[in-house]
Amino acid sequence: MSYPVLKALHICFVIAWFAGLFYLPRLYVNLAMAETLAEQERLLLMSHKLYRFMTPLGALAVGFGLWLMVAFGFTGGWLHAKLTLVALLIGYHGWCGRLLKQFAAGQNRRSHRWYRVFNEAPVLVMFAVVFLVVLKPF
Template sequence: MTVERQTDQRPGRSARSRALTAILVFVLLAVALFVWNPDDLYLWVKALHVIAVISWMAGLLYMPRLFIYHTDAETGSAQSESFKVMEQRLLKVIMNPAMMLTWVLGFYLAWSGFQFQGGWLHAKIALVVALTGVHVYFSRAVKAFAQDRNTRSARYWRFANEAPTLLMIAIVILVVVKPFV
């Protein structure tokens, strides 16, 4: 009896297929809402935006943890190869689509709800741009790890793990409190 590992091709295709199905369902739901155009469309879009943000943040908070463990794995080992697969899947299947949906739905909310007005909104968008920068940085790190070119220590990645957390806290405060109206 052979045991399939997550680094095998079949489980990877299956995971990718499930993820693409979930993304397709999410996008079809969003399109259906815009076609249906209910009176509370803004609230529906806001709910989808929050779902996308939660998914994106989950990835941004988990990726550096993977980097910490990957840094401790011996280059070329089965463990290191597993981390490469995990990092790639997290980035391509969860983080990238969630980030894109967050931006698209967020722009709709910013325009339809606030016409891009308000100091708090400008500050929030600036912090989301910074969060996107963190995402891009982590994406480049995934490529470096995939090529066995990571030069950072586990301690470095522990500190890097704090960046999305701090940005998230500031963004949530801006959204809820709206201090610069």
């Protein structure tokens, strides 16, 4: 597969994965504030569906990124920094899954304010990754 096609696929799946990483914690904000059982059930259903949808998108984003790296021999400190941030995003994704299980079990112990802060982490990582990839500062 050509470099432009691989790169386009990687970018598309990264965008789709990030949409989930941005929105799922926002659903958690609403879950933490939900006042009725019906509202909780609706938000839990939405959260479960989103998590199941975004997981393969993240796997494809990572897979196409690794394919690019191996096939075209990217190197440099910027790449190591990016891979570290991607590993953190994978951990964040897994943490979102654990939080979802806690909500489903009725064991949430965090406030909506905590989830509002938690929701900002992927935004900060995205900025760092984009600047590393575009600028390749080291």
